[in-house]
Amino acid sequence: MSRRWNNPLRDARDKRLPRIAGPSSLVIFGVTGDLSRKKLMPAIYDLANRGLLPAGFSLIGFARREWEHQDFGQVVHDAVAEHARTPFRESVWQRLAEGIRFVQGSFDDDDAFDQLAQTVRDLSDERGTGGNTAFYLSIPPWAFPVVTKQLARCGLAEADAETWRRVVIEKPFGHDLESARELNAIVNDVFPEESVFRIDHYLGKETVQNILALRFANQMFEPIWNANYVDHVQITMAEDIGLGGRAGYYDGIGAARDVIQNHLLQLLALTAMEEPVSFQPRALRAEKVKVLAATKAVEPFEETTARGQYGGGWQGGTKVPGLLQEEGFAKDSTTETYAAVTLEVQNRRWAGVPFYVRTGKRLGRRVTEIAIVFKRAPHLPFDSTSTEELGENALVIRVQPDEGITMRFGSKVPGTTMEVRDVTMDFGYGHSFTETSPEAYERLILDVLLGEPSLFPVNEEVELSWEILDPVLEHWAKHGAPEVYQPGTWGPPSAEELLGRSGRHWRRP
Ligand code: BG6
Numbered sequence: 140m141s142r143r144w145n146n147p148l149r150d151a152r153d154k155r156l157p158r159i160a161g162p163s164s165l166v167i168f169g170v171t172g173d174l175s176r177k178k179l180m181p182a183i184y185d186l187a188n189r190g191l192l193p194a195g196f197s198l199i200g201f202a203r204r205e206w207e208h209q210d211f212g213q214v215v216h217d218a219v220a221e222h223a224r225t226p227f228r229e230s231v232w233q234r235l236a237e238g239i240r241f242v243q244g245s246f247d248d249d250d251a252f253d254q255l256a257q258t259v260r261d262l263s264d265e266r267g268t269g270g271n272t273a274f275y276l277s278i279p280p281w282a283f284p285v286v287t288k289q290l291a292r293c294g295l296a297e298a299d300a301e302t303w304r305r306v307v308i309e310k311p312f313g314h315d316l317e318s319a320r321e322l323n324a325i326v327n328d329v330f331p332e333e334s335v336f337r338i339d340h341y342l343g344k345e346t347v348q349n350i351l352a353l354r355f356a357n358q359m360f361e362p363i364w365n366a367n368y369v370d371h372v373q374i375t376m377a378e379d380i381g382l383g384g385r386a387g388y389y390d391g392i393g394a395a396r397d398v399i400q401n402h403l404l405q406l407l408a409l410t411a412m413e414e415p416v417s418f419q420p421r422a423l424r425a426e427k428v429k430v431l432a433a434t435k436a437v438e439p440f441e442e443t444t445a446r447g448q449y450g451g452g453w454q455g456g457t458k459v460p461g462l463l464q465e466e467g468f469a470k471d472s473t474t475e476t477y478a479a480v481t482l483e484v485q486n487r488r489w490a491g492v493p494f495y496v497r498t499g500k501r502l503g504r505r506v507t508e509i510a511i512v513f514k515r516a517p518h519l520p521f522d523s524t525s526t527e528e529l530g531e532n533a534l535v536i537r538v539q540p541d542e543g544i545t546m547r548f549g550s551k552v553p554g555t556t557m558e559v560r561d562v563t564m565d566f567g568y569g570h571s572f573t574e575t576s577p578e579a580y581e582r583l584i585l586d587v588l589l590g591e592p593s594l595f596p597v598n599e600e601v602e603l604s605w606e607i608l609d610p611v612l613e614h615w616a617k618h619g620a621p622e623v624y625q626p627g628t629w630g631p632p633s634a635e636e637l638l639g640r641s642g643r644h645w646r647r648p
Contacts, residue, residue, distance in 0.1 A: 157190075158589055158591075159191050159192070159193065160186075160191060160192055160588035161193060161271065161588070161589075162193050162195055162267050162268050163193065163196060163268055163269070163271040163272070163273065163588045164197035164198065164199060164238070164259065164262050164266075164268040164272050164273075165183070165196075165197075165198055165199070165272070165273050165275060165584070165587075165588070166199040166200075166201060166255065166259075166272060166273070166274045166275065167179060167198070167200055167201065167275045168246075168274065168276050168277060168278050168286055169202070169275075169277035170200035170201065170202050170211070170214070171202050171204060172277055172278075175277050176214075176218040176222070177218070177222050178222075178580045179580060180215045180218040180222075181218060181219055181222040181223040181224065181578070182578055182580035182581045182584050183198060183215075183235070183584065184215075184219040184223045184225075184231070184232070184235060185223055185224050185577070185581050186581055186584065186585055187234065187235045188223070188225045188228060188231045189225065189581075191585055192235075192588075194267075195238065195262075195266035195267040195268055196235070196238055196266075197238035197240065197262045197266050197268055198215070198235070198238060198239050199239075199240045199241070199255070199258055199259070199262075200214075200215075200239075200240070200241045200242070201241075201244065201251070201255060202241075203243065203245050204243065206243060207241065208239060208240050208241050210241070211240075211241035212236050212239045212241075215235075215236075216232065219232065224577070237266075238262070238266055240258050240262070242254050242255045242258055246278075246282055246285045246286050246289065247285055249289070252289040252292065252293045252295075253293055255293070255295065256293040256295055259272055259295065269302060270301075270302040271302055271303050271304075272295065272303075273304075273305045273306070273307055273588060274286075274290060274295070274304075274305070274307065275307040275587075276306065276308050276309065277309055279388075280312075280313070280322055283308070283322060283325055283326060284325045287306070287326060287329040287330070288329065290306075290329060291329045296329045296330055298334065303334070303590060304330070304334060305330070305334045305335075305336055305590070306329075306334060306335055306336070307336045307337075307338060307587055308326065308335065308336070308338065309338050310337075310338070310339065310401050311392065311396060311397075311400075312337060312401075312601045313601075313605065314392065314396055315609050315612065316602060316605035316606055316609050319601055320602060323598050323602070327598070332597065332598060333592070335598075336583075336586075336587045336595045337596050337597075337601065338583055339401045339402060339405055339595070339596050340402075340579040340580060340583065341401075341402040341405055341406065341538075341579070342405055342579075342583075342594040342595070342596070343578075343579030343580060343581075343582040343583040343594060344538060344539065344576075344579045345542065345568070345577070346536065346537065346538045346539065346542045346543075346568070346576075347405075347406065347538060348594075350406075350409040350410060350509070351409060351418075353536070353544065354414075355415075360534070361414075363513070364488075364511070365488045365489065366488065366491055366492045368513055369489075369492050369512070369513055369514070370492070370512050370514045370515075370531060370643075371492055371493045371494070371512050371643060372410060372492065372494045372495070372509065373496075373497075373508075373509070373512065373646055374403050374406050374407060374410070374494065374508075374509050374510075375498070375506065375507065375508050375509075375645075375646070375648060376402060376403055376497075376498040377498065377499055377502040377505060377506050377507070377629075378498075378499070378501075378502060378505050379454070379455075379500075379501060379502060379503070379504055379505050379627075380500060380501070380505075381449065381459055381460070381462070381465060381476075381500055381501050381626070382462060382468070382500055383466065384466070386467025387467060389474065390467065390469060390472055390474050391472075391474055392474065393446075393474045393475040393476070393478065394475050394476055394478040394498050394499060394500070395446075395475065395478040395480065395608060395615075396608070398498050399478055399480060399496055399498060399608060400608050401596075401601075401604065403498060404431065404434070404496075404608075405596065406509055406538070407430075407434065407482065407494055407496065408427040408430050408431055408434075408600070409427070410509055410536075411430050411434075411484045411488070411489055412426040412427055412429065412430040413426050413429070413430070413488070420591075420592045424593075424599075424600070427596075427600055428603065430484060431600055431603040431604060431607065432603055433484050433486045433489075434482055434483070434484050434485070434494075434603075434607050435482065435483055435607065436480055436482055436607055436610055436611045437481040437482065437483050437493065438610075440610070440611055440614040440615075442637070442640060443480070443481035443637065444478070444479060444480050444481065444611055444614070444615070444637070445477070445478070445497075445622075445630065445631055445633040445634040445637050446475035446477060446615055446621040446622070446633075447475060447476065447477035447499065447621050447630050447631030447633070447634070448462050448472075448620070448621045448622070448623055448624070449461055449462055449476050449501040449623070449624055449625075449626050450462075450623040450624065450625060451464055451626070452627070453626070453627065454626040454627040455627060459501065459626050461623070461626075462474065462476055473619065473620045474621075475615070475621040476501065476621075477497070477499035477500070477502070477621070477624060477630040477634065478497065478498055479495065479496065479498075479630065479634045479637055480495075480496050480497075480608075480611055481493050481494070481496075482494040482495075482496060482607065493641075495637070495638060495643075495645075497630065497645070499624075499629075501626040502627070502630060503627055503628060503629055504648070505539075505540065506537075506539070506540070506648040507538035507539050508536060508538055508648055509535070509536040509538065510534070510535045510536075510646055511533065511534045511535075511536075512531050512533045512643075513531055513532040513534075514531070521559060525556065525557055525559055526549070526559050528558075528559070528560040528561060529549040529559045529560060529561060530547065531547075532546075532547060532548050532549075533545075533547040533646075534546050534547075535547070535646075535648075541567065541569075542567070542568040542569070542576065543567035543568055543569075544565070544566045545563050545564070545565050546563065546565075547561055547562070548561070548562065549561055549562070550562040582594070583595075629645065629647065
């Protein structure tokens with residue numbers, strides 16, 4: 140059999156050809172929000188600038204503001220000028236601006252939705268969008284039922300042989316398993332599952348997609364990627380920013396629901412899953428679902444989890460407020476801003492290997508990484524003093540910033556004695572490639588327009604992730620307030636104890 144047919148990267152290689160979206164338009168609900176301004180509008184411009192949008196591409200904003208088309212155009216313009224990744228080019232902007240429309244109304248306003256339906260029809264005639272439309276719900280989940288019902292009522296949810304209709308939803312996908320099921324039912328009531336695109340923007344990051352290339356395009360890692368060689372895995376998503384301005388979304392939600400349930404469990408799934416039979420969406424999802432179904436939070440939770448809330452203090456020479464002093468948070472809020480959980484993947488490959496997952500705000504620095512920490516060599520034929528500075532071998536996938544991969548291993552210190560010390564070997568995207576990585580939202584919005592679902596978690600993945608996390612959340616809910624930690628540190632003392640109990644320690648990235 141030819142080598143070509145055996146190559147699991149065959150599909151991915153085809154995907155490297157520029158993929159340009161076909162005739163289409165995008166409707167954004169929630170255009171006045173931060174996500175829209177900082178991520179979505181700039182990503183659309185960046186796609187246009189890279190020539191990846193069709194000539195007649197149209198963007199429709201829907202909101203209560205009393206704006207004319209040109210007012211909305213100005214909002215998009217300012218967002219692009221401030222946040223786009225690629226340089227501002229007047230000609231690209233002008234072409235994009237021609238397709239910008241605004242529909243004014245509230246979610247329960249039938250007339251406004253009829254007007255939206257009319258705008259979609261007009262754009263099909265005027266700009267050749269073919270009626271193909273993606274609806275981006277950048278709105279709180281309580282608004283999903285009313286918006287999806289409105290879309291159904293005015294015929295906007297219906298696809299036919301020539302026209303596609305898709306809905307894009309942002310997390311939070313519920314706040315526990317039960318609410319996630321309800322939410323999925325509401326969305327699936329109107330849009331079939333294959334038309335639902337759930338955004339987990341971590342999956343749009345180049346470094347996250349590279350986990351699959353690292354594991355399955357190479358021969359040297361996979362043989363040791365299992366419980367025989369791996370001591371434990373640490374997945375860290377640390378941020379140095381606080382939660383000022385985000386109380387409305389974050390209070391009562393907390394770090395575990397905000398990012399462990401989605402981003403970090405997706406990172407775990409890609410790190411721990413088996414090789415998919417191909418990179419076709421169905422094959423990829425099947426493996427992710429399998430590994431998530433095998434993943435459980437390790438008990439007893441008093442010892443295997445930690446949660447904290449940042450107090451006020453100094454961070455990098457600046458005085459910062461504690462969470463309870465941030466505007467909008469309840470003065471007795473027990474919302475955690477730091478969460479660490481021990482997980483185990485209960486299958487043959489990973490049995491007994493802890494996956495420590497942590498995240499927090501106002502920590503020492505912004506860094507996301509996956510560290511595979513290997514067992515020590517079974518025998519060291521050296522004097523013990525010669526290996527005092529030898530740690531465990533580790534392979535670290537640096538998701539951001541400073542994207543790349545580091546390998547840590549022992550090396551002889553130059554000199555007459557056989558002294559061994561840890562050294563690192565680095566691969567950095569910035570050194571190896573001249574292209575800069577697109578923003579996650581560029582990739583994901585393009586995939587929505589192309590109808591390419593690989594990077595979007597399905598219903599089942601979302602529900603399995605809640606199944607993993609729910610027992611921990613229930614335990615925390617019964618146990619009062621989280622521990623306070625100082626800003627600029629690496630979280631509460633209980634987080635150190637969590638690993639310390641087994642003689643391990645967190646990395647200080
Ligand atoms: C979001 C979370 O999903 O991811 C935020 O809601 C977090 O709390 C953000 O700050 C981090 O994204 P990134 O891409 O900057 O790591």
